[in-house]
Amino acid sequence: MFADAPELLAIQEGVAAVCGRFGDEYWAQCDREEHFPTEFHRAMATDGWLGVTMPERFGGAGLGVREAATVMHTVARHGAMTAASSIHINMFGPHPVVVHGSPEQQERWLPRLVRGEDQVCFGVTEPNAGLDTTSITTFAKRVEGGYRISGRKMWTTTAQVANKILLLTRTTPKAECARPTDGITLFYTDLDRSQMEVRRIPKHGRAAVDSNAVFIDDVFVPEGDRVGEEGKGFRYLLDGLNPERILVAAEAIAIGEAALHRAAQYARDRTVFNRPIGMNQGIQHPLAECWVNLQAAMLMTERAAELYDGNRPCGAEANSAKLLGARAGYQACLQSVMTHGGMGYAKEYHVERLLREVLLTRLAPVSEQMILCFIAERVLDLPKSY
Template sequence: MIELNDDQRALCDGVSAVCKRFDDEYWAECEREARFPHEFHKAMAADGWLGVTMPEEYGGAGLGVTEAALVMHTVASHGGAMAATSSIHINMFGPHPIVVHGTPEQKARWVPRLVAGEDQVCFGITEPNAGLDTTSITTFAKKVEGGYRVSGRKIWTSTAKVANKILLLTRTTAKADAKRPTDGITIFYTDLDRTRFEVQRIPKHGRAAVDSNMVFIDDVFIPEEDRVGEEGKGFTYLLDSLNPERVLIAVEAIGIGQDALGRAARYARERNVFGRPIGQNQGIQHPLAERWIALEAAWLMAMKAATLYDTGRPCGAEANSAKFLGARAGYDACLQAVMTHGGMGYAKEYQVERLLREVLVTRLAPVSEQLILSFIAEKVLGQPKSY
């Protein structure tokens, strides 16, 4: 998909209209105060954008990853960067295990509240000693009467300071006792009661407006009705949302990069040194032009991956490639924007230093560049598995 249809253009215009109500000063203030952008989240919910991919019978629009990508790209390109995207990102495909594997009663109970913005959910997946090796998580859910008692640790759990729900990945069978490493993993969607879950904020390089946290879980009871799908099948359920997440991260990075590139191009036209605009110098023009080319190429790969996913075709290589290319292109564009501004690029006034700090995380998460390259080498080029 390259050319947007009328409905998709209307979607982008509608999201853009919301984003334009929140200017640079709003996002700078959220960062200074390390304050979650509640007003933005509420505005997106009020206009129905949190339910783009949710089923229509539960108040959503029932659209695909292509439309979710268009929403997130539009949000990213309007100055809010990762603070804006991260405030709503998990709504796009994070709850997909609920939609696909939840019971009708669970979906009726949970999904409409997510669509309306009445509930906010965080994703409890990563652990301090497991990292990207998800099968090595040790957070354990022990079966007891009426439910499970859960203990463990999670790290990099975004929005756990403001969320009231958590999608929690646990083990119900120890890895050593499972037939396969991917067996024995169970997902829960439950209340995040901060009197029972201890949440400690992690100070970060960027995206101060959206909290990242350590979560300590010590003998917390979770009722059986909060388990998603079958016990022990959670890893396969998690796979439902991995490729869409890679596409969304890619387009978010691309949007931030395009925002930064636009600011740099404008500054290059307006800034005069030695009696001429600095943009007249090829030393300024050429790096900016290269960044535009890279961003456009990454966008095409992201849209290819989204189209493959929405038409039910394999897209693992394309989704991972989009994430790799998008994050690199976005980061390089933001860095060049700072360099184009010179000394003022290092100042907060022009915002590009904030965009650079925020886009960096897309190169680190949710999957590293090195693991993507290993995946492509193995799955596409037929090389022996290296990890």
């Protein structure tokens, strides 16, 4: 990954050493019991990997998206999306706080995230807004000393175990704003379950890392928990979007690589009609094509990371990496199940779990259709279609 740079290989080896303590059965058990991988999260925090992108003065390493993508690629290669999602938000989720938080806020919040003492969830998506973030209706009304917030969030990951929430709200109704992106305010505050109802959403895969609907009814949030200026939260949110797409691409590719490795091993070992099935081109060619697509997706991911870390525009590349990485990862997992035949459908070989988990990368954090709209408008200069 990333041209096998020595510093990245060192990161890969260090993360793999932690991941090596958690084998297939651990991840299968987490999935089966819907158990958050607390032990893995704690091990990654203890070895310092949760602070890869955090500033050094707060206990982090102060590194870039290349290094973060290397961490997440290695993690996902071992534990798929369950492992990746348990620490994903630590990589760039708090970036608005790093960039726009006050020195007092950074000192209060960031070291605890680096040490794993706090876990944060992301309250952005809403039932009636979806990808149209400017249409959120969760509202923060200014009162003495802070705000009263009411609304509902959907697909809030890790809200069952998090004690903090990065919460996006409106402070001015959309209809009263000069631009749709105005009037949106970001908070980093306590997730108090005595005041916020957190309702788990049963879902297709990644059962160990919870997704939730969060109901907020007239909850007081102190002014000191507001990130940056009132009304500018949408712009703050953008700081973390391209890095997240790059990380998701790296994770999807890694899961595809893990599935491809299992498929090739099975094709070498499985004998039918007195020959290993891997001798058949009908088995070989689809797997070889998966390898080609994974490599191509990784090259785009590397390019996007290089641009981001060089402070150059990377929106097209980051979105393209997410699209290509998710598709390549999904196809590799699907082909792995097909290569295993009936046993691919059995939990014993773990590939059905990889297929269930990699599907998420095609759905989130942005749809394939919105990515293609972005490329059409921003790269090809075509008129906006929505």
